[in-house]
Amino acid sequence: MSDTRPIGIFDSGVGGLTVFSEVEKALPGEEIVYFGDTARVPYGTKSKETITKFSVENVEFLMEHNVKLVLVACNTASSLSLDFLKRCFRVPIVGVIAPGARNAVDSTRNNRIGVVGTNATIISGAYEKAVKKISGRITVYSRSCPLFVPLVEEGWVDEKVTYEVASIYLKGLKSKGIDTLILGCTHYPLLKGVIKKFMGGKVVLVDSAREVAKEARFILDANGLLNKNPGRKRHKFFVSDEPGPFIRLGERFLKRKIKCVRTAV
Amino acid sequence: MSDTRPIGIFDSGVGGLTVFSEVEKALPGEEIVYFGDTARVPYGTKSKETITKFSVENVEFLMEHNVKLVLVACNTASSLSLDFLKRCFRVPIVGVIAPGARNAVDSTRNNRIGVVGTNATIISGAYEKAVKKISGRITVYSRSCPLFVPLVEEGWVDEKVTYEVASIYLKGLKSKGIDTLILGCTHYPLLKGVIKKFMGGKVVLVDSAREVAKEARFILDANGLLNKNPGRKRHKFFVSDEPGPFIRLGERFLKRKIKCVRTAV
Numbered sequence: 001m002s003d004t005r006p007i008g009i010f011d012s013g014v015g016g017l018t019v020f021s022e023v024e025k026a027l028p029g030e031e032i033v034y035f036g037d038t039a040r041v042p043y044g045t046k047s048k049e050t051i052t053k054f055s056v057e058n059v060e061f062l063m064e065h066n067v068k069l070v071l072v073a074c075n076t077a078s079s080l081s082l083d084f085l086k087r088c089f090r091v092p093i094v095g096v097i098a099p100g101a102r103n104a105v106d107s108t109r110n111n112r113i114g115v116v117g118t119n120a121t122i123i124s125g126a127y128e129k130a131v132k133k134i135s136g137r138i139t140v141y142s143r144s145c146p147l148f149v150p151l152v153e154e155g156w157v158d159e160k161v162t163y164e165v166a167s168i169y170l171k172g173l174k175s176k177g178i179d180t181l182i183l184g185c186t187h188y189p190l191l192k193g194v195i196k197k198f199m200g201g202k203v204v205l206v207d208s209a210r211e212v213a214k215e216a217r218f219i220l221d222a223n224g225l226l227n228k229n230p231g232r233k234r235h236k237f238f239v240s241d242e243p244g245p246f247i248r249l250g251e252r253f254l255k256r257k258i259k260c261v262r263t264a265v
Numbered sequence: 266m267s268d269t270r271p272i273g274i275f276d277s278g279v280g281g282l283t284v285f286s287e288v289e290k291a292l293p294g295e296e297i298v299y300f301g302d303t304a305r306v307p308y309g310t311k312s313k314e315t316i317t318k319f320s321v322e323n324v325e326f327l328m329e330h331n332v333k334l335v336l337v338a339c340n341t342a343s344s345l346s347l348d349f350l351k352r353c354f355r356v357p358i359v360g361v362i363a364p365g366a367r368n369a370v371d372s373t374r375n376n377r378i379g380v381v382g383t384n385a386t387i388i389s390g391a392y393e394k395a396v397k398k399i400s401g402r403i404t405v406y407s408r409s410c411p412l413f414v415p416l417v418e419e420g421w422v423d424e425k426v427t428y429e430v431a432s433i434y435l436k437g438l439k440s441k442g443i444d445t446l447i448l449g450c451t452h453y454p455l456l457k458g459v460i461k462k463f464m465g466g467k468v469v470l471v472d473s474a475r476e477v478a479k480e481a482r483f484i485l486d487a488n489g490l491l492n493k494n495p496g497r498k499r500h501k502f503f504v505s506d507e508p509g510p511f512i513r514l515g516e517r518f519l520k521r522k523i524k525c526v527r528t529a530v
Binding site: 242 | 305306411414425430433
């Protein structure tokens with residue numbers, strides 16, 4: 001059996017390309033439809049109701065492209081809206097929180113895990129709950145870092161001022177002696193350099209992208225949904241605003257050219 | 266003649282409260298309906314088409330409240346969408362660009378004016394065009410400062426790191442010897458302290474809020490639209506997301522309590 005329908009990925013904007021990239025590596029036989037909600041980005045400062053409304057619309061858009069699986073690449077939408085999305089749609093839907101939490105639990109040796117994310121993600125406590133579900137012995141320390149996304153979007157991933165902002169946000173987590181830090185926002189992997197520099201080389205930085213891709217492969221495999229058609233794969237990228245800024249920033253995320261980005265109306 | 270209909274003000278979020286505040290002072294006899302598009306904020310990183318679509322919807326919302334005049338408090342929407350809005354609606358509509366430009370032209374002695382704003386405002390060249398329309402002898406130097414809004418929203422208006430960000434953004438303008446700087450975004454007046462510290466006490470910082478309020482008074486007066494009813498005025502605040510964060514940040518802008526903020530759906 002072979003299912004040639006694409007995998008759908010949505011994010012509030014460009015950050016979900018970190019998930020796209022890992023899915024492409026883990027599942028080279030699959031086509032991907034990516035949707036970035038660039039007209040309404042960011043989600044991390046907004047309420048659960050608003051984020052859920054936007055997320056439902058995003059999944060509806062992907063469904064129009066006949067996707068067989070939806071990946072919610074956005075940490076904020078995964079934290080606040082995943083349960084609702086699962087109740088609304090019959091297609092399998094995977095978020096980034098549980099995979100990231102599993103990854104962190106596997107990594108920690110001293111049972112002290114840190115989480116950084118947007119305001120909405122941190123307030124939701126989603127990572128903490130997901131970690132506790134796996135192991136009650138682990139303590140989770142959280143911190144929202146609202147300036148990290150604009151710093152990445154400004155391209156200041158390695159500046160002195162970014163290091164200083166990171167120090168302000170992370171000093172509390174460092175003082176707790178965490179040995180694992182979940183980068184709970186798709187933009188944050190681009191700040192690995194400064195975060196590592198401040199936290200020290202021994203703290204393991206965990207992001208969800210690779211784990212999500214693995215989970216996507218399991219689900220497709222288990223349900224006989226893998227695409228075994230050997231033809232060339234064409235991914236599609238859609239955004240809700242004009243494509244220019246998405247392409248410029250997206251090429252920094254993917255470290256390659258992005259072609260054929262269209263505005264969905 | 267007396268016209269008891271309210272004045273409508275819209276902004277992408279909370280920043281337009283600086284305009285609200287000046288209008289309230291200049292026109293104490295008027296009621297105001299304020300709309301902040303907090304579900305889709307910010308506008309400054311988005312395209313002209315998207316900003317214009319949102320702005321049309323915002324004016325339509327204000328029209329449902331029977332406003333007699335619309336003030337576009339958002340610099341980005343004023344830069345990119347004012348002409349279109351004026352063609353779409355019969356109600357008088359005033360933006361913040363022309364008033365800010367007039368204010369700056371009045372202030373400059375050496376004919377060198379700087380402008381800071383969001384990406385979209387700066388790329389539009391709106392302030393530059395507005396200044397040139399008044400005087401061809403003035404040179405305008407511009408710089409977008411994308412991190413200023415998130416810094417204000419984080420509440421870091423007087424931190425060392427904010428001063429460093431300001432230095433990076435403003436050093437080019439300082440080297441041009443400007444004597445007047447237009448704060449082309451409603452959030453920036455909250456950074457006057459650090460901006461003044463970096464630019465030096467002799468550079469005049471200009472914002473549009475007071476000038477817009479003056480223009481609103483002229484228009485109402487000239488058209489016989491002033492509210493001469495002596496009764497108590499009740500302003501109304503609407504946002505497109507939940508009111509909590511708007512109230513918390515808004516009280517910093519207004520330096521007083523805000524009551525009765527409702528979500529418009």
